[in-house]
Amino acid sequence: MPSSLRLLFTVIATSLLLSACTVTPRHPAPVEDRNSQPATAAVAPVPAASAASAPEVKPPPGAENAGKPGYYTVKPGDALIRVALDNGQSWRDVAKWNNLENPNRIEVGQVLRVVPPGVDPSAVTAKPIASATKVESRPLDAKPPVSSASAPPSTPPAAPTPAPATAASEDDSMAWGWPVTQSISAGFDEQRNKGLDFAGKPGDPVLAVADGRVVYAGSGLRGYGNLVIIKHNNTYLTAYAHNRAMLVEQDQVVRKGQRIAEMGSTESDTVKLHFEVRKLGKPVDPAKLLPPR
Incomplete structure (x- = not known):
């Protein structure tokens, strides 16, 4: 190709390239305007549950008797056998007095009756052994001794004296x-x-x-x-x-x-x-x- 013709093509290509760079686009490129973004909606706080809708906490069985004489409040690690032993009772009696369907299941905080119903707990104490009272020991089927005096007494016998309140109890005199x-x-x-x-x-x-x-x-x-x-x-x-x-x-x-x-x-x-x-x-x-x- 002659040099003059090559020069002509170069001029035409350069002109087309310059015109393409100066053409305004029909659709301008989108520009992100950060200041025009809508504000994020605030999250409304969840209202706290009202006292009426809160689940009711049920007190342990017998809680109304906590601290009363004759009752025991179950502690962690307790078993009914231990509670009965420590209160001088049969575990079956304790289970019956408290209407326990399953004696192997007692819960912490539960209050158990540990004295028989109808018994005054303050009266359940050991009776002292009298120190000044002489207790006669004889078989249960033995008859009281008969007086050797043959003549009737000249005066009527005195009324029997009630036994003193400090007399020895059967519980404390067991063999x-x-x-x-x-x-x-x-x-x-x-x-x-x-x-x-x-x-x-x-x-x-x-x-x-x-x-x-x-x-x-x-x-x-x-x-x-x-x-x-x-x-x-x-x-x-x-x-x-x-x-x-x-x-x-x-x-x-x-x-x-x-x-x-x-x-x-x-x-x-x-x-x-x-x-x-x-x-x-x-x-x-x-x-x-x-x-x-």
Whole structure:
């Protein structure tokens, strides 16, 4: 191609390019105006639920009796067996007095009646043993002694004097026996050992210390293993723990000296009998009640 013709094409191309750069577009490119954006709508606060719509908190059963004598408020970790033992009652009685459909389910804060209905809780106290009153001991079927005087008295006999209010109660005059033949291996301590311990061999006999009724025979009280509890009267319960085998059943009547269990090591690191006496539910030193050997 001649140089003159090449120069002509170059001039024409340059002119077309310059004209294209100067053409105004029909639709200008959109420009974002940040100041013209609509304001974000404020979120209205959610009104708090009114007291009328809040769910009602139901108080625990028996809460109206909290703090009253003769009632017990359930604490964390409590079991009905423990509550009954600590108040000197049978767990079945406590369950009946409180209409418990499932005695294994009691809730924290629940208030339980632990004295019989109709009984004044302030009157449920141990009767003291009179120190100045002489108590005569004789068989139940024995007749009172007959006076040796043959002549009738010259004056009419005086009216019988009512028994003093401080007379010894049947509860405190019961005859005690020993639960085992072994000697004591650990004594009573109000804080660390609420009874007596007796070391022995597996299968050694465990005996009831007095007449009574079995109110518990099982392993539901933690730390006691296989446990037998006997209620002797309105004042005293006795407990026999860590047995290998239990030879009595709940509600069974037992006699003093009857074999009720075999010594073992359930929930214990050694073979032993742990023996407790509860007076109105409170642990007392059994050594002060058991007879001399």
